[in-house]
Amino acid sequence: xxxxxxxxxxxxMTADTAVRRSSAxxxxxxxxxxxxxxxxxxxxxxxxxxxxxxxLSLIVLIxxxxxxLKAAHQSPADFWAVATSQRSMAAYRLTFGAxxxxxxxxxxxxVLTAWALVRYDFPGKTMVNALVDLPFALPTAVAxxxxxxxxxxxxxxxxxxxxxxxxxxxxxxxxxxxxxxxxLPFVVRTIEPVLRDAAEDVEEAAASLGANRxxxxxRIVLPALAPAWLTGFAMAFARGVGEYGSVIFIAGNMPYKxxxxxxxxxxxxxxxxxxxxxxxxxxxxxxxxxMLLVINAIQAWARRFD
Amino acid sequence: MTITIRSVEKKFGRYPALNKVDLEIADGExxxxxxxxxxxxxxxxxxxxxxxxxxxxxxxxxxxDVTFASAAARRVGxxxxxxxxxxxxxVAKNIAxxxxxxxxxxxxxxVEIARRVEDLLKLVELDGLGKRYPSQLSGGQRQRVALSRAxxxxxxxxxxxxxxxxxxxxxxxSLRRELRRVHDATGVTTIFVTHDQEEALELADRVxxxxxxxxxxIGTPDQVHDQPETAFVCGFVGxxxxxxxxxxxxxxxxxxxxxxxxxxxEGSATAYVRPHDFVLDDGGFEVRVDRxxxxxxxxxxxxxxxxxxxxxxxxxxxxATRFQGTVKIAARKAHxxxx
Numbered sequence: 001x002x003x004x005x006x007x008x009x010x011x012x013m014t015a016d017t018a019v020r021r022s023s024a025x026x027x028x029x030x031x032x033x034x035x036x037x038x039x040x041x042x043x044x045x046x047x048x049x050x051x052x053x054x055x056l057s058l059i060v061l062i063x064x065x066x067x068x069l070k071a072a073h074q075s076p077a078d079f080w081a082v083a084t085s086q087r088s089m090a091a092y093r094l095t096f097g098a099x100x101x102x103x104x105x106x107x108x109x110x111v112l113t114a115w116a117l118v119r120y121d122f123p124g125k126t127m128v129n130a131l132v133d134l135p136f137a138l139p140t141a142v143a144x145x146x147x148x149x150x151x152x153x154x155x156x157x158x159x160x161x162x163x164x165x166x167x168x169x170x171x172x173x174x175x176x177x178x179x180x181x182x183x184l185p186f187v188v189r190t191i192e193p194v195l196r197d198a199a200e201d202v203e204e205a206a207a208s209l210g211a212n213r214x215x216x217x218x219r220i221v222l223p224a225l226a227p228a229w230l231t232g233f234a235m236a237f238a239r240g241v242g243e244y245g246s247v248i249f250i251a252g253n254m255p256y257k258x259x260x261x262x263x264x265x266x267x268x269x270x271x272x273x274x275x276x277x278x279x280x281x282x283x284x285x286x287x288x289x290x291m292l293l294v295i296n297a298i299q300a301w302a303r304r305f306d
Numbered sequence: 307m308t309i310t311i312r313s314v315e316k317k318f319g320r321y322p323a324l325n326k327v328d329l330e331i332a333d334g335e336x337x338x339x340x341x342x343x344x345x346x347x348x349x350x351x352x353x354x355x356x357x358x359x360x361x362x363x364x365x366x367x368x369x370x371d372v373t374f375a376s377a378a379a380r381r382v383g384x385x386x387x388x389x390x391x392x393x394x395x396x397v398a399k400n401i402a403x404x405x406x407x408x409x410x411x412x413x414x415x416x417v418e419i420a421r422r423v424e425d426l427l428k429l430v431e432l433d434g435l436g437k438r439y440p441s442q443l444s445g446g447q448r449q450r451v452a453l454s455r456a457x458x459x460x461x462x463x464x465x466x467x468x469x470x471x472x473x474x475x476x477x478x479x480s481l482r483r484e485l486r487r488v489h490d491a492t493g494v495t496t497i498f499v500t501h502d503q504e505e506a507l508e509l510a511d512r513v514x515x516x517x518x519x520x521x522x523x524i525g526t527p528d529q530v531h532d533q534p535e536t537a538f539v540c541g542f543v544g545x546x547x548x549x550x551x552x553x554x555x556x557x558x559x560x561x562x563x564x565x566x567x568x569x570x571x572e573g574s575a576t577a578y579v580r581p582h583d584f585v586l587d588d589g590g591f592e593v594r595v596d597r598x599x600x601x602x603x604x605x606x607x608x609x610x611x612x613x614x615x616x617x618x619x620x621x622x623x624x625x626a627t628r629f630q631g632t633v634k635i636a637a638r639k640a641h642x643x644x645x
Contacts, residue, residue, distance in 0.1 A: 201390040204357050205452075208377040208384040209404035209459055219407070223394045305394045305439040 064285065070278035082279040091261040091280070094172055096287065098260075099240030102179035103187075106236045107229060109180075110187025111222075117188070118195045132188050135181055140245030147178055148250040170252030175260060178246040183236030190232035194225055226302045234295040241288055307368050307462040307495050308333050309354060314363035316349055323349040324360070325519040331497060336489050338506035339499045341516035342542070347499045348467055350516070354497065355465050356380045367462065383456030383494075385466040389448045391440040397451050398423050398436035404459035426454035429488060446477035450484070457492065464489075466498035470505065482509050503543050507531060515539050537576050537643040546578040546641075547617055558642045561613040562591035565637060571644035581606070581620035583639040586628060590636030593617055598629040605629065 071079060082088065116122075117129060135143065151158045151169040161168050168174055198221065206216040222229075244262040252258040261284055268277035311329040315322070323346045331337050339347040352358035354365060356377035365373045372380055392400050399406075401423045405414055414422070427433045430450040440448055449469060456464060469485070470478040486509055489496050500506050506513045507527040514524040515538075523535045534540035541548060551560025553575045558567035565577055593609040600606075605626040607619040619635065621628075 199388065199390060201386045201388060202392060204377070205384065205386060205390040205455075206392075206403070206407075208355060208357065208382055209407065209455070210378045210381070211403070211407040212378065215407045219403075220392055224392075226394070306441055 067278050067281050067285065070274060071282045074275045074279070078275075079279055082276045083283050087255055087259070088261070088264065088280055088283070090256045091259050091264045092283065092287070094175060094258065095241055095261040095284070096291075098172055098175040098179055099237050099243075102176050102183055102240050103233050103237035105176075105180050106183045106187045107233050110184055110232060110236075111191055111225065111229065113184070113188045114191040114195050118192055132185050134185075135183075136185050140182065140243065141249065143181055144178055144246035144249030147181060147246065148174070151177060151250065169250050170254075171258050174250040174252065175247050175258060178250050179240040179243055182243050182246055183240050186235040186239060187229070187232035190228050190235065191225060194228040198224060227299055227306075230295060230299045230302060234292060234299075237295075238288060238292060241284065308366075309463060309495065309497075310364075310366040310369070311350070311354070312364040312366065314350070314353060314360045314365065316346075316353060316358065316360050318349075322519050324353070326363070327516075327519070327521055329514060329521060329524070331495060334493050334495055336486070336496045336509065336511045337498075338510035338513045339497060339516060340501070340503060340506040340513050340543070342501060344518075345516040346519040347501075347516045349519075351465050351467055351497060351499045354463070355382050355384050357384070381459060381462050383459060383461030383464045385449070385452045385456050385464070385469050387468040387471050389440070389445075389452045391448055391451055391455075393440050395439075396436065397427070397432070397438050397440065397443070400440070400451055401426055401436075401455045401458050403455065422458060426458055429457070429491065430454045430484065444477075445473050446481055449473065449481060453485070453488065457488070457494070461494060464494045464496040466496070468499055468501070470502075471500075478505075485509065507543070513543075515542060517542070534578075534641055537578070537641075540578040540641045540643070545581050545618065545620070547581065547584075549577040549579070549615070550645075551575060551577060553642065553644065558640075561615055562611050563637065565640045565642060567642040570642050574645040575642055576645060577640050577642045579637045579640045581618045583637055584617065584619040584635045585638050586621075586625070586633060587636035588634055590634045592632055592634055594632050595629045598626055600626050609633075609635075 074082075113132060117125065117132075148155075148169055150156050151161070151174060153159070153162045153167070153169070155169070158168055166173070168177060202220060202224075203216055206220045211219070242262065244260070244266070247260055248263055251260060251263070253263060261280055265277045265280050268274075268280065309329075309331040311327055313326045313328055314324050315326055316324040325346075327346070327350060329350075339350060341347045349358060353360050356372070356375055356379070359374060363373070364371055367380065377384070392403065395403070398420075402419050405419045405422065408414070423436060424433070427436055430453055432447060432450055432454070435443065435447070440451065443451065449472075453466075453469070466485070470481050473481065482505060485496075485498075498509070507530075510527060512524060513527055513530050515522045515530060517538050523530055523539045525533075530539060531544050534543060540546055549558075549560040549563055551558055551563070551574070553567045553570050553572050556566065556568045558565040558570065558575055558577050560577065563577070563579075565579075567575065567577075591611065593611050596608045596610055598605055598607045600623055603623050605621045605623055607621060607629045609617045609619060609629075611617055617635075619629070
């Protein structure tokens with residue numbers, strides 16, 4: 001019985017398609033398929049990609065190429081000599097080293113700050129929340145002068161550090177302190193939303209399986225934060241490498257000792273040594289770009305479970 | 307493990323979630339906590355798990371007071387509605403977690419843990435998926451992982467919070483059967499929370515029905531369905547037509563419907579009649595059939611009585627043709643509760 005009916009249905013369907021075929025215009029042949037684009041329900045790829053590339057070119061790519069071109073004005077030997085001079089090398093070491101140390105320290109305190117802001121309610125939370133963003137908004141020179149005054153051997157904080165044999169201004173330690181100040185909000189603000197979205201039931205699950213609090217945090221909470229943490233770390237690090245305004249006030253700026261690479265560039269510019277300045281800039285550009293690529297790769301690996 | 311709940315009370319702010327709840331769960335039993343949302347069923351389950359602590363009362367495991375013992379110390383297996391899997395760990399690592407975090411002598415060897423994980427994956431029919439991440443599994447598979455993770459620590463009691471709530475109907479059905487099978491295979495005392503009466507009646511040995519933080523009735527699925535002790539249970543478990551009416555002289559009447567109601571207090575009352583307890587009867591009252599449709603083996607009839615009341619009737623498929631136009635029906639069984 002039902003077999004007959006299905007056959008019937010089949011026949012009507014065939015008849016139906018036959019009719020459609022004869023009367024309807026033939027389907028439009030799609031044009032040549034664009035290279036990267038798939039047909040999607042969300043239009044606007046062409047527009048957004050076009051605007052993105054234009055702005056990126058005008059704001060980032062062209063100026064950076066100009067730097068590279070300027071550096072290319074000299075012979076390779078000159079380039080190499082400037083790029084690897086002792087003074088330059090000391091400046092790179094300080095810049096990248098201090099930025100790295102500051103990003104690591106921010107990585108630790110940023111997580112704690114985000115944790116406190118997300119997990120607990122306390123009086124003045126709004127104030128603390130606003131304070132975290134302050135390094136974003138404050139003119140960096142102001143921050144640098146304030147930090148230098150505080151951490152100088154006679155400053156409010158420095159006077160207590162001096163008897164302990166710690167010198168916290170006008171040396172690489174001072175540079176690091178300034179970079180910690182600058183980088184903190186990057187880590188806090190990237191970790192915060194992820195921590196807020198982290199489901200509480202996952203921690204309860206760990207507890208019900210017999211894990212103590214430390215196990216739960218080390219093996220469940222923090223690994224889940226790793227991708228966001230790496231993002232925050234990378235941003236704080238990148239910012240630290242490029243930071244100039246706050247550092248020069250607290251660094252002391254002694255060549256070979258506490259002179260950061262951005263300052264070295266400025267010094268070259270002031271002496272009209274544009275090619276030299278561009279050379280150092282190119283080296284910084286290359287190193288930063290490589291490091292960010294590596295961090296991105298690590299991040300992709302840390303996100304493998306998503 | 308026998309679990310005893312003694313007059314447990316719990317308030318969230320001023321809102322009472324549990325109000326002097328007493329409950330005894332026998333060793334190896336499969337118990338369902340059934341109730342509408344806000345009835346306190348999840349709070350009760352979390353209190354048993356040690357994820358929530360009561361304001362008053364006691365929780366006893368085998369006679370031992372664990373009221374304020376931590377979840378970790380109670381050795382319960384807890385399965386969450388949203389799975390709560392560790393998404394950065396593989397399925398195998400998830401299942402092994404409870405064994406992995408043990409310290410010193412309690413911690414099984416690596417080989418032992420791997421073997422246990424394999425066994426559990428087989429038990430829930432996920433063998434071969436140990437290296438996947440939770441994001442690579444379907445909802446049903448994730449819940450199976452959550453179940454085996456909870457079982458890995460050989461819990462004294464298995465607690466499940468709306469375990470099938472987020473799954474689609476087919477998966478839910480097969481997982482229900484699976485839970486029953488796992489329960490029968492392991493013999494672990496199991497309590498699960500659900501708002502789905504069908505799930506509770508199909509799966510559980512006993513069902514506890516909660517409403518507004520109190521247990522209304524506890525009994526076998528047949529008992530709660532056929533002999534509901536309160537109006538709430540009658541209305542909540544199974545389908546029922548509800549009639550507001552009066553009891554006088556041992557009879558309940560509401561419009562055209564008259565029912566024997568011996569032993570019910572005189573005055574206003576509510577009567578519940580299951581759709582399958584209405585039968586065609588020439589001595590009954592008249593209703594107009596609005597719609598009769600066949601669903602599998604049953605005919606569901608929507609009818610209207612003379613006074614405009616809507617009545618749902620459930621009959622066999624063969625009777626479908628008899629429900630046409632105006633028919634006479636009577637209730638062969640009813641539950642009447644004084645208001």
